[in-house]
Amino acid sequence: QVLLVESGGGLVQPGGSLRLSCAASRSNVGITIIGWYRQAPGKQRELVAAIVGGGITRYGDFVEGRFTISRDKAHTTVFLQMSSLKPEDTAIYYCKGNWGIEDYWGKGIQVTVSS
Numbered sequence: 153q154v155l156l157v158e159s160g161g162g163l164v165q166p167g168g169s170l171r172l173s174c175a176a177s178r179s180n181v182g183i184t185i186i187g188w189y190r191q192a193p194g195k196q197r198e199l200v201a202a203i204v205g206g207g208i209t210r211y212g213d214f215v216e217g218r219f220t221i222s223r224d225k226a227h228t229t230v231f232l233q234m235s236s237l238k239p240e241d242t243a244i245y246y247c248k249g250n251w252g253i254e255d256y257w258g259k260g261i262q263v264t265v266s267s
Contacts, residue, residue, distance in 0.1 A: 154178045154256040156247045161261035164237055168265070172232040174247030174258060181227045184250040188221065188232045190243035190263075200245065201232055214240075237265045 155177040164170050172188065180186045180203070187202025187210070199212045201221035209221055218236045223229060230247065242265050247258040 154249060154251070156249055156256055156258035158245065158247050158258045158261040161245060161263045163264045163266065165267050166237060166239055166265055168237050169233070169235045170237065170263060172234070172245055172261065172263070174230045174232075176228050176230070176247075176249060178249075178251070179227045180223060180230065180249065182251075184252050186223075186230050186249040187247070188230075188245055189248055190241075190245045191260075192240075192243040195243075197246070202248075203230065234263075237263075239265045241265050
């Protein structure tokens with residue numbers, strides 16, 4: 153069992169920034185994928201950003217250079233730096249990890265972009 157705990161969400165004005173953190177109970181060295189997904193009301197969950205094998209990063213098309221995923225040197229925490237936030241970025245953001253067998257999800261954290 154792997155625990156993923158998200159933090160850093162909240163309310164931000166359009167154009168603002170937030171940094172989300174995902175702390176894992178297991179190192180993500182050699183991980184298949186670890187990253188962030190989001191789900192807005194009435195919409196399907198979608199990929200925001202992820203780190204896959206070899207440290208390659210992937211982003212959802214809507215990101216358009218506004219977000220950056222990274223991880224700490226201990227490879228236990230993954231960050232999502234979000235800038236130029238838009239109201240349509242409002243969603244619950246989930247951390248997901250897969251070490252080769254099954255997916256593990258965090259409980260999610262709310263991000264609200266509103267004036």
